Amino acid sequence: MRTTTAERAEVASFRGVGKDYGRVKAVEGLDLVLRPGETVALLGPNGAGKSTSLDLLLGLREPDRGRVELFGGSPRAAIEAGRVGAMLQSGGLMTDVKVAELVRFACDVHPRGRRPEEVLAEAGIADLAGRRVDKLSGGQEQRVRFALAIAGANDLIVLDEPTTGMDVSVRQRFWAAMRSQAEAGRTVLFATHYLEEADSIADRVLVLHRGRLIADGTSAEIKAKAGARRIAFELHTADGPLDESVLRALPGAVGVDVSGRPDGVRTVRIRSTDADADVATLYRAGLYPRGLEVTGLGLEQAFLTITGDQDRQDDNDRQDDRDDRDDRDDRDDRRDDTREESTR
Ligand SMILES: Nc1ncnc2c1ncn2[C@@H]1O[C@H](COP(=O)(O)OP(=O)(O)OP(=O)(O)O)[C@@H](O)[C@H]1O
Numbered sequence: 074m075r076t077t078t079a080e081r082a083e084v085a086s087f088r089g090v091g092k093d094y095g096r097v098k099a100v101e102g103l104d105l106v107l108r109p110g111e112t113v114a115l116l117g118p119n120g121a122g123k124s125t126s127l128d129l130l131l132g133l134r135e136p137d138r139g140r141v142e143l144f145g146g147s148p149r150a151a152i153e154a155g156r157v158g159a160m161l162q163s164g165g166l167m168t169d170v171k172v173a174e175l176v177r178f179a180c181d182v183h184p185r186g187r188r189p190e191e192v193l194a195e196a197g198i199a200d201l202a203g204r205r206v207d208k209l210s211g212g213q214e215q216r217v218r219f220a221l222a223i224a225g226a227n228d229l230i231v232l233d234e235p236t237t238g239m240d241v242s243v244r245q246r247f248w249a250a251m252r253s254q255a256e257a258g259r260t261v262l263f264a265t266h267y268l269e270e271a272d273s274i275a276d277r278v279l280v281l282h283r284g285r286l287i288a289d290g291t292s293a294e295i296k297a298k299a300g301a302r303r304i305a306f307e308l309h310t311a312d313g314p315l316d317e318s319v320l321r322a323l324p325g326a327v328g329v330d331v332s333g334r335p336d337g338v339r340t341v342r343i344r345s346t347d348a349d350a351d352v353a354t355l356y357r358a359g360l361y362p363r364g365l366e367v368t369g370l371g372l373e374q375a376f377l378t379i380t381g382d383q384d385r386q387d388d389n390d391r392q393d394d395r396d397d398r399d400d401r402d403d404r405d406d407r408r409d410d411t412r413e414e415s416t417r
Contacts, residue, residue: 085260087140088139105279110258111276113262122285159222160233172205172209198213216247299376300325303344308360328378
């Protein structure tokens with residue numbers, strides 16, 4: 074089959090996508106393109122819209138606004154052509170069958186089915202082949218779900234919190250298997266709450282928050298967005314007065330926190346995208362930082378920082394809206410009063 078350039082370039086796309094459940098905007102204004110061979114982690118707090126986005130991508134739900142495409146066509150067409158494998162949280166497995174039978178069935182019905190033995194081995198469940206599906210533990214069941222997701226030679230694999238319930242060694246085997254899928258040129262999109270997985274597995278990280286995409290980049294870029302480093306030190310009054318505006322004007326500072334008494338030891342914590350420049354500037358400004366520490370932010374801290382920043386921004390926007398409404402109401406009241414007085 075010949076593929077067009079556009080098809081090679083875009084595995085999946087969301088354009089201006091929104092999805093509501095009643096008054097809840099589960100996904101809003103989502104614009105996103107996935108490219109071939111990418112391993113992409115989808116992060117977000119509970120209720121951020123991760124599962125809804127995956128459902129939209131797989132055509133399990135229709136968007137209320139915008140358009141979702143897989144390989145330049147509808148999600149349904151891509152799935153019918155056997156280009157997509159999925160491992161979702163919901164949906165039970167067939168129960169009164171053995172693992173090998175279930176996997177063989179999945180390979181048989183897949184338009185581009187693989188050899189069942191190969192799939193069992195790759196999913197690390199060859200030893201479970203003779204077991205009944207309804208007798209498996211939660212983690213074993215997850216591995217069977219994974220086997221079903223790779224039962225065909227898919228171009229895209231979508232996984233919703235795939236490692237939930239897996240112990241540490243099974244989780245490592247799972248990601249090794251996933252890596253070999255990515256090395257075979259498949260695009261992998263997975264939602265997770267395990268940030269260390271996103272950090273070590275994904276070459277691109279998406280952060281959803283209240284249905285909106287608030288960060289999209291490599292793990293390093295997300296950390297940089299959050300202020301990649303934390304600088305901490307003490308300033309003593311004996312070393313001279315502290316002009317806080319110097320701290321706020323540091324070239325890399327994205328957050329500055331000063332605690333302690335103005336007449337005593339002050340502890341300064343700075344989130345910075347350029348710690349080297351900031352430390353040099355501190356000394357140039359004549360400050361004498363004592364006990365200076367510069368530490369890197371993990372993806373987890375970066376995630377908490379950017380979702381926390383977004384929460385504060387949303388709160389401020391809501392407050393601004395309320396203030397605007399109050400101002401309008403005041404103006405309307407004054408206008409009504411003036412009108413009343415002039416008619417009196
Ligand atoms: N079927 C539904 N009916 C009504 N509201 C829903 C439904 N499914 C999800 N929601 C709401 O939509 C929002 C997004 O939910 P979604 O399940 O997509 O988030 P998530 O990021 O996958 O969350 P989690 O990490 O908890 O799995 C939430 O506010 C949720 O309560």
